[in-house]
Amino acid sequence: MIVKKGEKVKGFFSPESRKVRKKLQLKSTNPFIQTFSFGLPDFPTFRLPLTFTSKSVNLPPTMAHQIPEDGTQLPLMEEFYTIQGEGFHTGKAAYFIRLGGCDVGCHWCDVKESWDAELHALTYADQIIENASKHPSKAVVVTGGEPLIYNLDYLTAGLQKRGIKTFIETSGAYPLSGHWDWICLSPKKFKSPMANVAANADELKVIVFNKSDFIFAEQNSKLVSPACKLYLQPEWSKSKEMTPLIVDYVMNNPQWEISLQTHKYLNIP
Ligand code: SF4
Numbered sequence: 450m451i452v453k454k455g456e457k458v459k460g461f462f463s464p465e466s467r468k469v470r471k472k473l474q475l476k477s478t479n480p481f482i483q484t485f486s487f488g489l490p491d492f493p494t495f496r497l498p499l500t501f502t503s504k505s506v507n508l509p510p511t512m513a514h515q516i517p518e519d520g521t522q523l524p525l526m527e528e529f530y531t532i533q534g535e536g537f538h539t540g541k542a543a544y545f546i547r548l549g550g551c552d553v554g555c556h557w558c559d560v561k562e563s564w565d566a567e568l569h570a571l572t573y574a575d576q577i578i579e580n581a582s583k584h585p586s587k588a589v590v591v592t593g594g595e596p597l598i599y600n601l602d603y604l605t606a607g608l609q610k611r612g613i614k615t616f617i618e619t620s621g622a623y624p625l626s627g628h629w630d631w632i633c634l635s636p637k638k639f640k641s642p643m644a645n646v647a648a649n650a651d652e653l654k655v656i657v658f659n660k661s662d663f664i665f666a667e668q669n670s671k672l673v674s675p676a677c678k679l680y681l682q683p684e685w686s687k688s689k690e691m692t693p694l695i696v697d698y699v700m701n702n703p704q705w706e707i708s709l710q711t712h713k714y715l716n717i718p
Pocket of ligand 1: 551552553554555557558559560561563593594595620637
């Protein structure tokens, strides 16, 4: 694709293009809307190795995943059987289904490779259900990326038909779809959670990256039901700094509990 100097482009950047962005010292850290004005007067256009999704502007139809609206196919990044490491279900075996695609843009995200849905193969939901049902634990965690970008009705109905409990980890940035036994809402400052996700959340898990996240946590606790469990979880790279603050906070505000990323301590996925 040719991007003209100063042109605004929306899209998901491939890892290669992030390197390009760094090389050109583009100021914005928003990976989805970028203005290219890299000051090369005799070089008015630049060929970028961008990968676009169906949300992108000027998208040639052949470049996009044709993700069916009925959710019978989904961009699957990975699926694996492990132990849920965080939140209410910590310590329980579960089959993880990670869907590609996210436009929330958390700078500390530890699964940035999930952002570009185009990089992840469209997979039949029936196949995912079949794979999940082969494991001893009858629980799945659907995560991402941001899984609610997609219609999850078909996937979750199929899982529940097989007697599998359905749990989701979502930022709440997209409307709720799917049939859920447990909804973990992990809201992000970069894109507010939708009211219908917050109202149905069983668990609110706020990632604490800096002190202002305690205020953010309290703001979000007002959006969820009184029965919703409340968790504060240190962001992994800041955990040494933030964990003592969370300990103090929970001791003074015992409606909150601490969630740790125990899978990272256990060195499991
Ligand atoms: Fe990463 Fe989740 Fe934030 Fe998306 S919402 S950028 S997947 S941490």
